[in-house]
Amino acid sequence: MEIIFKNVTHSYEANSPLEGIGLNDVSLAIHDKKFTAIVGKTGSGKSTLVRHINALIKPTSGTIKVGDREITPETNNKNLKSLRKNVGMVFQFPESQLFEDTVEKDIMFGPMNFGMSESDAKESAKKMIKLVGLGEEYLDKSPFDLSGGQMRRVAIAGVLASNPETIILDEPTAGLDPVGRKEIMDLFKNLQKQGRTIILITHNMDDVANYAEEMVVIHDAKVMAVGKPKDIFNDKELLTNDILTLPRSAVFAQKLSKRDFSFPQLPITISELTAEIKQQVHGD
Structure with missing residues (x-):
């Protein structure tokens, strides 16, 4: 599903002394079946943006089109099940949302809430527990x-x-060790390769460099840049204005640039950095 934001503004506590701007006239296209990373400093508007996609919050002005469904300030909470079934959200620390007495019941809850039969939900639970790397005994x-x-x-x-x-x-690997983070990120990359649209909010620029095909930078409730990670991480204006941080490989490349190495473009992954160093040292 193509997701289109058109002139979307969201105000918290609108028309009150506490009013604050969560999004400011945002227009953006998130492409179908792509892996898109949304980055920005804490409070920039990232979570506000994605919560509009399944109508957890509504725009103060503007529209969001999710496939054939349009979300406007007038959208009510009726008939949103189909939208929310098609747009799943993994919150930061999603384990805090677990509440059933067995793992199976917890996994079955969502599908049954969206109308799946109990028997089909049980089968789905068996498939999904394996997909996330756990056995049926769990x-x-x-x-x-x-x-x-x-x-x-x-x-x-x-x-x-x-x-x-x-x-x-929304920061799905927060608190995980490096091995666990890689396993979870590999899982979502494989799902994208199978035809899902993946939207990642993260502060981990290495994950952006290694997994994302497209990248959106948000700052002070506005979209500042959209493009491929390689291009955006080489945008000197974004880096100079402290809007964006770099992946570790690019940071290391900057340090090497002070020691007789030259990089026309900063490498953003370990494999790119290794290839550049090998080329400059051995000429291979």
Whole structure:
């Protein structure tokens, strides 16, 4: 599903002394079946943006088109199930949303809430628990007896069980160790390759460099840049104005530039950096 924001503004506590701007006249296209990263400093408007996509919040002005569905300031909360089934959201620390007495029931909750039969929801739970890297034996366990990383996987399985076309990830690897983070990110990259649209909010620029095809930079409630990560991480204006930080490979390349290395463009992944160094040292 193509997702189109057109002149979207969102005001918190509108028409009150506490009014604040969450989004300011944002126009943006998020392309179907792509892996798009949305980055920006804390409070820039990233989470506000994505919460409009499944109408968790509504625009103060402007419109959002999600496939054939249009969200406006007048959109009410009726008949939103189909939209929310097709747009799954994995919140930061999603394990805090677990509440059932077994893993199976937690994974089944979403699909059954969207109208799936109990038997089909059970089958979906079996498939999803394997997809997130856990065995079927976990289905009978209490989610509260699991480790933090296992709970995260169960919560993700619950979102995937409804088979959403678009998956929004709000800092999905926060608190995970490097191995767990890579496993989760690889999972979502594989889902994108299978035809899902993935939207990632993150402060981890290495994840952006390694996984995203497209990138959106938000600053002070406005979209500042849209494009491929390689191009945006080489945008000197964004870097000079402290709007964007770099992946570790690019930071290391900057340091090497002071020691007889030359990079026409900053490499943003380890593989790119390694290839550049090898070329300059050995001429291969």
